[in-house]
Amino acid sequence: MNIKQFEYKPLAHFSYAIVSEGKMAVIDPERNPEQYYVFAKANNAEIVAVIETHPHADFVSSHLEIHKKTGATIYNSEKLGADYPHEYFDEGDSIPLGNITLKAINTPGHSPDSITIIATEGNKTVLFTGDTLFIGDVGRPDLREKAGNMKAKREELAEMMYETITSKFTNLPEDAVVYPAHGAGSLCGKNLSDAASSTLGNERMGNWAFKKQSKEEFIDTILDDQPFIPHYFGYDVDMNKTGAEDLKSSIEKVPFAENTTADGLIVDMRNEATFKKGHLKGSINIQAVSENAKFETWLGSIVKPKDAFTLVIDDKKNKDTLLHRVAKIGYEKLLKKVITISLENLFTSEKLDLADFKNNPDNYTIVDIRNTSEVEEGKFFDSAISHPLNELRDTADKIPTNKPIVVHCAGGYRSAAGSSILQKKMTGVTVYDLSDDVAQFKN
Known part of the structure; x- marks a missing residue:
């Protein structure tokens, strides 16, 4: 056999x-x-x-x-x-x-x-x-x-x-x-x-x-x-019941443009350091920079099947690879276009003063975007409020805005997405990503 x-x-x-x-x-x-x-x-x-x-x-x-x-x-x-x-x-x-x-x-x-x-x-x-x-x-x-x-x-x-x-x-x-x-x-x-x-x-x-x-x-x-x-x-249950379109013909329908811009819902797959140095306003940073990154899971957990979106990629040579990854969950059907962006007129993300945060945590609203089961096993910060990443686009308006916001997860991957969601949703408040510095606060 x-x-x-x-x-x-x-x-x-x-x-x-x-x-x-x-x-x-x-x-x-x-x-x-x-x-x-x-x-x-x-x-x-x-x-x-x-x-x-x-x-x-x-x-x-x-x-x-x-x-x-x-x-x-x-x-x-x-x-x-x-x-x-x-x-x-x-x-x-x-x-x-x-x-x-x-x-x-x-x-x-x-x-x-x-x-x-x-x-x-x-x-x-x-x-x-x-x-x-x-x-x-x-x-x-x-x-x-x-x-x-x-x-x-x-x-x-x-x-x-x-x-x-x-x-x-x-x-x-x-x-x-x-x-x-x-x-x-x-x-x-x-x-x-x-x-x-x-x-x-x-x-x-x-x-x-x-x-x-x-x-x-x-x-x-x-x-x-x-x-x-x-x-x-x-969405995938229903697609599998019907049978998906052939992969090659489906992804070939997605337009591609270099050095351009976009509006509406934008997903940026670049690594968080590059994203924070410059991105299109309102972009959500769902990283796909390694073969094993959970890009598909978080794309399908953050973006809903009714949402049309633009995908920002790091380089034209990676277009087909990224389209194949999007298509693993059938989301090529939601793609308006795939683009690379120029380095002009981009928005940057504020960098957290880690020393000030350590010394004055009460001066910040801390948002824990881990899954509910993870939070139940223990918090990293007693004052943190729980808003799981998969729900964050819908619950962001419940987060207080009277203090700067610090977003954390368990290791840094998800907080890049979470902080970018809040940066898109909120005005008049600074949102920081604790990123992998969260390791310094684990018991």
Whole structure:
């Protein structure tokens, strides 16, 4: 059984290719399908199947594009209600793939339409669990109250997950390999392991969801302290249900201009030092200066699907890379244009007098933009007021403006975005970014 795991680190997403006897299936593919074509060619394989374990909330899938290019059949649960050409793949159904048999079991809980794929060859069993079973956790049940063809309340889905975990994996072998769709850093669960795979036996021993507990205890645990839900999650569920436009043709529609200006909502992806030295008025600084930066997550948490925006990039040579990143969550559809800016008539950000802040913290309004769960674990400043970054554009008007404002997060990345949001929203008050100097105030 030849299995390849592909990882997209900024979204902590795993997708898979499985090959046997010259036939290949792709499972939960990301937006850019090129890597699957390369793997198929390297293995002299034909892509004959694309399987979606559910309509994903946190990334846009390329299942429809792969189907159109290769003729591969798309398989998913009948409960998904997909609007693209597909065949149902539910409990009792199977797909032959060379010497491998792929079977489906319906495993609702993260979503009503979730399936787990069981691949068997001889005495070897592999489970592709999507967002149902993670390493160390299970998928969150609170994402489908407002999105998707089949809506369900979180309590209903939590109960479904309990039934899934207590009944659907019971007759599968201990040595079955577990391959999830996400790892640590994903917002599709709350306590995901750094591990990229496990065995069902190990999960039965170490995953909290498999421990002996009542249904009520299970539901209380799974509903407690789930991460925030980014604005883009429902948008991506709906896009994946319909099937996204081909990546290349979609990003080619976005205009590009050099050394120009813009108005309206502007996202500037440059590093914070460069941004603070000069940026277009009202820009929001969501940094994408490293391959692993959580640019996509924060873009989709700050910018809403109804918002049209301009993207400021650092250099023309990086345009395609940045467009690909925006397209990972389908936001190229919101882009008015991509631009570089000239160095004239730019606005600068004020630099905080760190010594004065240390000596006179009461002279400042301190805004903590970390997630609610982080704040509950402990504050860095007793007087800080909590305004999570994903809500900040909507809650900024509740922040007092009678003192200079200092924005902080846990490490500096998010506060660059948070301080720029407040600089855009507020007049008559100076907003400072504590940035990575926050490390000096941690206990």
